[in-house]
Amino acid sequence: MPNNSKGCLIVAFDNENHIYFDMAVMAADRVAKHLKIPVTIITDRTDGDIGQHSRILVEKTGGNWRNDGSTWRNLIRTQLYDLSPYDRTLIIDGDYFLCTPNLLPHLHCSKDFIMTKQVYSPVNRRTETFKLGNTQIDMYWATVCIFNKCEESHRIFEMAKHVQEHYEYYSVIYEYRRVPIRNDFIFSVALHLMCGYGMKDYGFKNYPLINCDSLMDYERFEDDKLVYRYVSDKLYANSISGVDLHLMNKDQLQ
Amino acid sequence: MNTEELRDAARVAYNRELAKQNINTAIESRMTVNYGGGMFIVTQELIAFLHAWFGPNWKDWDGVIYMMDAYDVPVKVIPHELLYICQKRWWEVMNEFAAEYEEFTKIRNAKQL
Numbered sequence: 001m002p003n004n005s006k007g008c009l010i011v012a013f014d015n016e017n018h019i020y021f022d023m024a025v026m027a028a029d030r031v032a033k034h035l036k037i038p039v040t041i042i043t044d045r046t047d048g049d050i051g052q053h054s055r056i057l058v059e060k061t062g063g064n065w066r067n068d069g070s071t072w073r074n075l076i077r078t079q080l081y082d083l084s085p086y087d088r089t090l091i092i093d094g095d096y097f098l099c100t101p102n103l104l105p106h107l108h109c110s111k112d113f114i115m116t117k118q119v120y121s122p123v124n125r126r127t128e129t130f131k132l133g134n135t136q137i138d139m140y141w142a143t144v145c146i147f148n149k150c151e152e153s154h155r156i157f158e159m160a161k162h163v164q165e166h167y168e169y170y171s172v173i174y175e176y177r178r179v180p181i182r183n184d185f186i187f188s189v190a191l192h193l194m195c196g197y198g199m200k201d202y203g204f205k206n207y208p209l210i211n212c213d214s215l216m217d218y219e220r221f222e223d224d225k226l227v228y229r230y231v232s233d234k235l236y237a238n239s240i241s242g243v244d245l246h247l248m249n250k251d252q253l254q
Numbered sequence: 255m256n257t258e259e260l261r262d263a264a265r266v267a268y269n270r271e272l273a274k275q276n277i278n279t280a281i282e283s284r285m286t287v288n289y290g291g292g293m294f295i296v297t298q299e300l301i302a303f304l305h306a307w308f309g310p311n312w313k314d315w316d317g318v319i320y321m322m323d324a325y326d327v328p329v330k331v332i333p334h335e336l337l338y339i340c341q342k343r344w345w346e347v348m349n350e351f352a353a354e355y356e357e358f359t360k361i362r363n364a365k366q367l
Contacts (some may be wrong), residue, residue, distance in 0.1 A: 105286040109293035111325035125275040205324040206286055206295045208279065227367050229266065237266045237364035238273055242280030242354075 006107060007038040007086035012094050013060050013073035014045070018250050021045050024094040028053045034098045035107065037090070042076065042083060056083060064181045077142055077183040078164050081157035084149070091145040098244045099224035103144075106207060112148045113156055115187060116141040117203030122240045123215045123230045127208050132185060133176030137192045140202065141209050142183035143246055160190040210243050218252040266364040277358060281351045287343050289336050292323030296340045296347075304337035 008031045012024035021043055028039040032052060039053045044060040063071035076083075080091055090107055092098075106114060117140050120127045130139040147153040163170050163186045170189050171178040192198050212218070212226065219227040225241035285296040294300060307319070321331045361367065 100280075100284070102283045102286070105288045105293045108288045109323065109325060110291045110327055111293075114325070120279050122272070122276055125272045127279070205293070207283055210279070232269075235266050236269050236272075237367055238269060238276065239367045240276040240280075242277070243283055 004088070005038075005086045006088045006090070007040060007084075008035070008090040008092060009080055009084055009086075010039065010041050010092055010094055011074075011076055011080075012041055012043045012045070013076075015071045015073060017070040020094050021048050023250065025050055025053070027092060027094050027097060030098040031090075031092070034101045035090075035104055037107070038086075040085065042080075054085075056085075058083070064179075072180055074183055075164065075181065078157060078160040078186065081147065081149075081154060086149075088146065088148050091142075091147075093143045093246070095247050095250055096143055096244065097221075097247055100242060100244055102207060102244060103146075106146055106204060110148075111146075112150050112152045113146070113202055114204050115145045115191070115202050116143055116207070116209040117201075118208040120208040120210050120243075121215075122210060122212060122226075122228065122238065123232070129203075132188045133171075133174045135174045135176075137174065137188060137198055138203075139184060140188045140191055142187050143209055144204070145187075156187075156190055156194050159194050160186050163189045163193075209246055210240065211246050211248060212240075213248045216249065218247070218249060221247070263365045268361070268364040268367070270361075273358060273361070277351070277354055281347060284347045284350075285343065286324070287336075287339050289323075289339055290329045290331060292321075292327050292329035293325060294321075294329075294336065294340070295324050296343050301337065301340050301344065304333045304340065307333040308337075 008028070010024045010027055012020040014020050024041050024043070028041060029051065031037065031039050040056055041050055041053055042056045042058055044058060046057065058076065061073050061075045064074060080089070088107065090103065117129055117138060118127055119130060119141065131137065132139040164181070167181055167186070168178055174189055176185055191202050195202065212228065215230055217229045219229055219237065225239055226245055227237065227239045229235060229237045287294050287296055319331050319333060320328050323329045
């Protein structure tokens with residue numbers, strides 16, 4: 001791998017209800033189109049066409065139950081520092097659909113570790129930072145993360161592994177729900193501990209995470225524009241475009 | 255459209271303020287540039303600050319200054335270079351915004367989305 005290489009990692013482990021692999025390939029195509037960087041999909045599947053992208057085969061990680069009864073295999077996120085073949089890595093979730101090149105300036109800057117913190121809701125039009133548990137520390141979203149192979153990022157990932165290993169203990173200390181295990185919580189705690197109990201900010205600047213969550217019904221998604229419905233005091237419809245979208249309602253994508 | 259679809263479309267409301275905020279969010283996310291290994295958020299304040307170096311007393315000045323980028327990393331800056339990049343981005347994004355805003359003003363209800 002050449003020096004100063006930049007690339008993207010997407011993890012895809014299928015479960016009973018969702019074929020994450022296909023979703024990851026769609027997300028990877030969008031990364032290649034908008035950011036023009038190589039993409040590596042980390043998966044246990046040896047079959048399936050990944051087109052121009054690379055694949056790293058790993059064993060399926062342990063299960064983590066969700067309230068919809070499906071197994072959520074998300075416990076590999078803390079190992080991505082070790083698995084990444086790139087010097088500067090972008091990690092995105094398989095349900096994060098790039099519609100713009102807006103991540104490029106963040107990818108080309110020199111900050112060693114960045115993770116999404118601010119969230120914009122296309123339903124209540126607020127941009128805010130969520131708070132974690134009763135201790136109310138800033139919550140980071142592991143959905144999008146950029147890191148350099150460097151000492152600082154290495155320590156953050158090592159701390160995240162430690163928090164994951166002792167998840168129950170930290171859930172008591174920080175007073176958040178113990179199940180299911182969430183990478184967002186793992187990294188929020190790790191970053192809180194690693195940066196002088198919240199003294200340092202690792203959040204993206206000027207790049208809120210656009211969460212299209214269960215409050216929204218996707219009507220259609222075409223030409224990078226999402227038309228959606230939601231219920232407030234009555235039924236509304238609206239659209240959003242020109243931003244990267246975290247399409248969390250996977251059932252509505254298939 | 256059949257009757258059922260018409261009835262369905264008629265009962266769906268459209269929130270213009272939300273639509274406007276969606277556009278604003280998209281525009282703000284685009285207002286970033288790279289320079290000297292750093293990332294800067296293009297604002298009116300940044301443009302005015304860089305422009306200030308070319309005031310009457312600084313007309314022929316071609317030196318270097320250090321500025322903190324958006325991630326608090328000090329970056330070596332030749333003001334007129336960064337100013338040019340910022341102005342270019344401002345021009346592109348705001349022109350796009352104006353065009354989008356014009357389209358937005360034509361939308362009066364959810365059926366037009």
